[in-house]
Amino acid sequence: MFCNQCEQTAHGSGCVLSPGICGKDEDVQSVQEMLLYGLKGMAAYAHHARRLGKSDETVSAFIEEALFATMTNVNFDVESLLEMCLECGRQNMRVMELLDQGHIDHFGEPSPATIREGTVDGQGILMTGHDLMDLWNLLKQCEGTDLKVYTHGEMLPAHMYPKLREHPNLEGHYGGAWQMQKREFAAFPGPTVATTNCVLIPPDEYADRLFTTRCTAVPKGQQILDDDFSAVIAKAQQCPPVQASEIKQSTTGFHHDVVLCLADTIVQAIKDGKISHFFVIGGCDGAEPGRNYFSEYAEATPADSFILTLGCGKYRIWNHDYGQLHGLPRLLDMGQCNNAYSAIKVAIALSEVFDCSVNDLPLTLVVSWFEQKAVAVLLTLLALGVKGVTIGPNPPGFVTPNVFKVLQDKFDLRLTGKDPQRDLELALA
Ligand code: SF4
Numbered sequence: 001m002f003c004n005q006c007e008q009t010a011h012g013s014g015c016v017l018s019p020g021i022c023g024k025d026e027d028v029q030s031v032q033e034m035l036l037y038g039l040k041g042m043a044a045y046a047h048h049a050r051r052l053g054k055s056d057e058t059v060s061a062f063i064e065e066a067l068f069a070t071m072t073n074v075n076f077d078v079e080s081l082l083e084m085c086l087e088c089g090r091q092n093m094r095v096m097e098l099l100d101q102g103h104i105d106h107f108g109e110p111s112p113a114t115i116r117e118g119t120v121d122g123q124g125i126l127m128t129g130h131d132l133m134d135l136w137n138l139l140k141q142c143e144g145t146d147l148k149v150y151t152h153g154e155m156l157p158a159h160m161y162p163k164l165r166e167h168p169n170l171e172g173h174y175g176g177a178w179q180m181q182k183r184e185f186a187a188f189p190g191p192t193v194a195t196t197n198c199v200l201i202p203p204d205e206y207a208d209r210l211f212t213t214r215c216t217a218v219p220k221g222q223q224i225l226d227d228d229f230s231a232v233i234a235k236a237q238q239c240p241p242v243q244a245s246e247i248k249q250s251t252t253g254f255h256h257d258v259v260l261c262l263a264d265t266i267v268q269a270i271k272d273g274k275i276s277h278f279f280v281i282g283g284c285d286g287a288e289p290g291r292n293y294f295s296e297y298a299e300a301t302p303a304d305s306f307i308l309t310l311g312c313g314k315y316r317i318w319n320h321d322y323g324q325l326h327g328l329p330r331l332l333d334m335g336q337c338n339n340a341y342s343a344i345k346v347a348i349a350l351s352e353v354f355d356c357s358v359n360d361l362p363l364t365l366v367v368s369w370f371e372q373k374a375v376a377v378l379l380t381l382l383a384l385g386v387k388g389v390t391i392g393p394n395p396p397g398f399v400t401p402n403v404f405k406v407l408q409d410k411f412d413l414r415l416t417g418k419d420p421q422r423d424l425e426l427a428l429a
C-alpha cells in the first residue's frame with residue numbers, strides 16, 4: 001500500500017507497510033482508492049452536465065460525504081466503504097442520465113449519422129475530448145468563415161446530434177483514440193483544441209498549435225478559460241491549409257432512444273432465435289498490445305449477434321466490417337464513454353420485456369478500462385447488480401487480491417484472459 005495523506009505518515013514520507021501508522025490496512029486503502037477514483041470519474045461527467053445546465057444536489061452531497069470517508073481516522077471498515085463505492089455507482093447513473101438529457105436538450109434528439117472520416121482541402125481546426133458545449137461554442141464562433149472543424153477521438157459521437165451535425169462549419173471526423181494524438185496532431189497543420197482527457201503533453205512540433213479548455217492544460221499549450229475561441233480561429237487562419245485525404249464513411253448515433261424505437265423488431269428476432277447475443281465491447285483505449293484482445297474478441301462474435309460499443313475503445317474494433325443484421329450494422333456505436341448509460345438503458349429495457357434480470361439476458365459486457373471514468377462506469381454496473389462483467393487488459397493496480405476476491409464472489413467480476421476466442425465461447429455457453 002502507499003498512503004502519505006497525514007502528518008503521522010511513516011518516516012515522514014509514506015505508509016507503505018500494511019497496516020499504516022493509523023491502523024488502516026491495504027484493503028481499506030484499496031476500497032478508499034476505488035471510491036476516490038470512482039468519484040473523480042463521476043466528477044468529470046458531472047462537470048460536463050453542469051455546463052449544460054444539469055446538476056443534482058443529491059449528487060453533490062454524496063461527493064462531499066464520500067470524500068470525507070477517505071480522510072484519516074474516519075472509516076476503517078471495508079464493508080461500509082464498499083457500500084459507498086456502490087452508492088457512487090448509483091449516483092454516477094444519475095449523473096450520466098443528467099448528461100444525456102443535457103446533450104439532448106441542447107443539441108437535439110440523437111439519430112444515426114454517416115460520418116466522413118478524413119480531411120478536405122482548406123484551413124481547419126481539430127477538436128478532441130468530450131465537451132460538446134465547447135464544440136458548439138467553437139462552431140458558432142466560426143460562422144461566416146471558411147474554416148472546417150473536424151472532430152477527433154471522443155468527439156466523434158457529436159455527429160449524432162442534429163444541431164451539431166447540421167452546422168455548416170462541422171466538416172467531418174479525423175483521427176482515432178487518444179494514444180494516436182502525437183502522430184495525428186503533428187500531421188494536422190491547423191490548431192487542435194483539447195477539451196478534456198485524454199490529452200497528451202505535446203512535443204514542440206505542435207505545442208504552439210495546441211489549445212486546451214478550463215481545467216485541461218499542458219506545458220506550452222494555450223489554455224482557454226472563458227469559451228472565447230478567437231485565438232484558435234486566428235491561429236487556424238495563419239496555418240497552412242489541410243490537404244485532402246482519403247475519406248471513408250462510418251456510422252454512429254445508436255443512442256438508446258434509437259435502439260429502443262426498434263424494440264419490437266429486436267424482441268421478436270430474439271424470440272425467433274434470429275439474434276443470438278448482444279455484446280457490449282468498449283470503454284477506453286490505450287497503447288498496450290494486450291488491447292488487441294478486444295478486436296480479436298469482436299471479430300470472433302457470431303454473425304447473428306450485435307456489438308454495442310462506446311468510448312474510444314470503439315477504435316480498437318472500428319476498422320472491421322462486421323456486416324449487417326436485420327437492416328442494421330452489427331456494430332452499433334452508442335457514443336462517448338458516458339453513453340454507457342445508453343447500453344445500460346437498452347439492457348434494462350430488454351430485461352423488462354422478457355421479465356428477467358439483466359443477468360439472464362443473452363448479454364456479455366467486455367469493458368476496456370484505462371482511467372477513472374471507467375471506474376465510475378464499472379461501479380454503476382456493479383451497483384445495478386450486473387454480474388460477469390469482464391475488464392481488462394490489466395487488473396486495476398489499486399484493487400488488492402482480497403478486495404478483488406470480494407468483487408469476484410459478489411459480482412462474478414472477471415479479467416480478460418489470454419485467449420479471447422475461448423472467453424467468447426465461454427460467454428456464449
Ligand atoms: S492516513 Fe494512516 S496510512 Fe495514511 S499516511 Fe496517515 S497514518 Fe499512514
Ligand code: SF4
Pocket residue numbers: 153154178197198283284285311312313337370371373
Ligand atoms: S474513453 Fe477513456 S481513454 Fe478514451 S478519451 Fe475518453 S476518458 Fe480517455
